[in-house]
Amino acid sequence: MSIKLCDEEINAKLQKDGDSALHIAAIRGHLECLESLLENGAQVDLQNQSGQTALHMALSRGHVDIAILLLGRGCNSAIQDQNGDTPLHLAAEKGFFTIAQTICQLNIPIDIQNSQGLSPLHVAARFGSIEIVRCLCLAGANVHLKTNDGMTAEIVALAQEHKHIAVLLGKVKQEKERQKFVEQLTTLDIPLNRIKLKVFGSQDAGKTRLIQALQRPSSASSLNSLVESVSRRFSGSLFLSSSSTTQTGPPLSSSVHSNKGNQNNDCAFSSSTSDEGIHSATSSTSSTSSSAINSQQQQLPPPNRHKTWPYSNNTISGNNKEFKNGQQGIDIQNMSFTECGEFSVWNFSGHEPSHICYDHFVGNTDCVHLVVTRCSDDPQDEYKELLYWLNFLKGRVTPTEPIGHCGLMARRAVVAIVGTFCGTDSSSPFSPSSPSQPPITLNEAEAMMKTLKMRFETHFEIHPQLLLVDLSAQSDCKGLKELRNFLVKSRESILQRLQRPLRLLDPALLFLEQLREKYSQFPCVTWNYFTYLIPSEVNPLASDGHCRQLIQQLQLIGEVVYLRDECKELDYIVISPEWLGTHLLGTLFSNQFAQTNRTNGRLMFEDFAAAFPEVADTGDLLQIMETLQICSLVEPDFEFPAFITCNPPIDIWQPNRPQFLYAGLRIKPARGMEQTMQAIFPRIQVSMRKSMQDFQGCSKMLSGKMEALVRLIGDSVEVQIRGPSSMSNSAIYFLEDLTNLVEQTAAEVAPGISTERHFLSPKHLKEHRTNPASFTPEVIMEMQLNESLIIENSDGEQEEFTDVVCFGSTEVAGLLSLGIDISVAQLQPCTRSELAALLDPSDPMGRDWSILAVRLNLAEALPSVDSTGQSLSRTDQLLAEWAITTAGSASIGRLATILSEMGRDDVKQLLFRRVPLYLFNSTPQIITENNIVNNNEII
Incomplete structure (x- = not known):
């Protein structure tokens, strides 16, 4: 809409009450008309006979979008109408938090009183808008100001029975206390002191031993080295840890055996044992088999470290020895690694049944990932193991835009691959002085890492080298030193890009400790209750926005887990991640619990009450499991599909x-x-x-x-x-x-x-x-x-x-839009990344993005696209520009034809595999009680 009027006409008062065209547009909620008036010189602060500006009128009629536009055009929000009300008074009365927050940020007086002596704070307290009360208190509103009747805002709130607001105002009456609360809602100048370290690998990869090695001082004393060497020399297995542990200090050594026959087998990866977590759900055990049996086990081929799903009945029923004493669930601990700083370490079990719920804990890129594999004489076995875990991680990280050069995602996960082995320890008095040698050659390791980087570099920042760590060494080997260096650099890089923490974080951590003691048996609260507790117990000025910022930072440092329930729209905060990962999931997927399962995967309330007797209400526990989407209610039981062992009839x-x-x-x-x-x-x-x-x-x-x-x-x-x-x-x-x-x-x-x-x-x-x-x-x-x-x-x-x-x-075929007719604008980020990976690199025959631009008739766009360098994908920019400039013809079919003409059938085949084969133009359907979309013919 375009209006061309002179200043006199556009600002003329058209009605008896003095309303101008701008007032009328604001009253009626005509946003486009109001924009045109402002562009043509309408006075934004013009008042009618009641003293009201267009901003007053917009707020009185509830047109928030128009109010925001007027504030953006410089409207004076301190103007009072004939009753003495400013726009802030109206925002407080109507409960328009966004408007009140915007006005408070304009640094105008916020204690203006109307003809009744009411300030905006009085009005907010009267109408029960606690969020606006918090906003005004943060902006410095005078809580002691009195009305014409001598009432403070606190008294006004009590008179209207808004006790929660009165309590808030009572807490900030002392200026010193209010300043403390206000300061807590500002950010620090230093980064967070901790991030997560997530460790993945099979049961026998040596994850726990690796974590303990990182805790060990980098330069151990000779006495400690001797004691540990003797202990390890006679231990049954390097991968059995003691049942007790501390958060810091040297790694735990295995129990000492007197069987001298084990001296030459002390570093063997026993196929019958697994890499137990430090907080394993089951108690640790040590092998006491004879040297002959150990020798026989060593001669057996290594077990398949990653089985094919669905897992066997033996695994579910608890008869599988490989998992009998192993870690299930997720071991979670806050640790301080020597020379590396603090980490919240999440050790994910390699036990396959528990993998179905890992997506709730994996996907954030603001952490470090370690994929650990056991080096063996067969590099192909290691490669398959690494492929599984890297694919697992890739699948659970949401692709982010913009697409970078050669398909690089905007936020890539930081990953390092660690190969563990048991070599000959030159520092041990029982070993020769020859250095430790891993069972994989340097050329094999380089070739494997080169292949993995090519496959996953679009989604991961992968450390270029395979970090080989000798778990039998008593001091840092070369690989462990490189791993420490990687952790230091990755931690610093991630912390620098994260938002600085709120000063509220430390008081919240202290309160969390109290909360954990109070809810130790079932450490879960709803999100709504959490947003009530923080203002009530920690900082009365903390808004929902502050709570969201706080919960994000608590998650980043591993103090809580946020569980979202999309179906019931009820989110949970698990205030003890160790309870969730180790106790709940560890017990659920343990050997002992598996023995109670029925073949149909259904369990009764009594089964859970016996397994978790400390939880008063078993229904609450099952609600958490439903939120994790690992079970569903089948009256009167709960069904766990992962536990079903009965075959179809x-x-x-x-x-x-x-x-x-x-x-x-x-x-x-x-x-x-x-x-x-x-x-x-x-x-x-x-x-x-x-x-x-x-x-x-x-x-x-x-x-x-x-x-x-x-x-x-x-x-x-x-x-x-x-x-x-x-x-x-x-x-x-x-x-x-x-x-x-x-x-x-x-x-x-x-x-x-x-x-x-x-x-x-x-x-x-x-x-x-x-x-x-x-x-x-x-x-x-x-x-x-x-x-x-x-x-x-x-x-x-x-x-x-x-x-x-x-x-x-x-008839149905006539309702289909074919895949070739779909617009390239509908391509998903993963597909665009793959196309960029194929077309961005220079092609020896010129069959790359530059020729594609010519074929798309976008030659004039080449200079601007090329000027972005390698920060953005040229291919992705071209496709986006094509979709905008020629929306009618920018289809998948046309792109496929062009790719064929370029001789890039490889790209065309990829495109065909990624796009929808068809879409429905219309679906005359009815949703049944089964949530299945049907038409009238289906019962």
């Missing part, structure tokens, strides 16, 4: 529906992200539990005459649907909803992974073939590009697209 999907239509697909993780869906599938079962019957690795659902089967097949989740031909339209929505639910759950658990839809042959599904043929995303997208309706499956057979995707329904 033989007749779960009988070939007795020859007249039914069949369709299905497999949801696979992106290539290179193997063993991802196994840890996610139990969470998928939790999401679907209200409407499905669960078995191990499999769930079945009935909806009217239609049936659905969702099961884990290798590294993919398979969804099959069958139903009568008369319900073909309903079946496609049924399939789409279940597929979306699987993909959504996968994205919530692992936002850093991309998934692909591989449709299955309806013909083969109807024939109940064990390995039905599939249609890859590339084949389906190529079919769309060629404007064909026939696609060829992996067995070379041709089928119609409508049969594969739409149950043969041409």
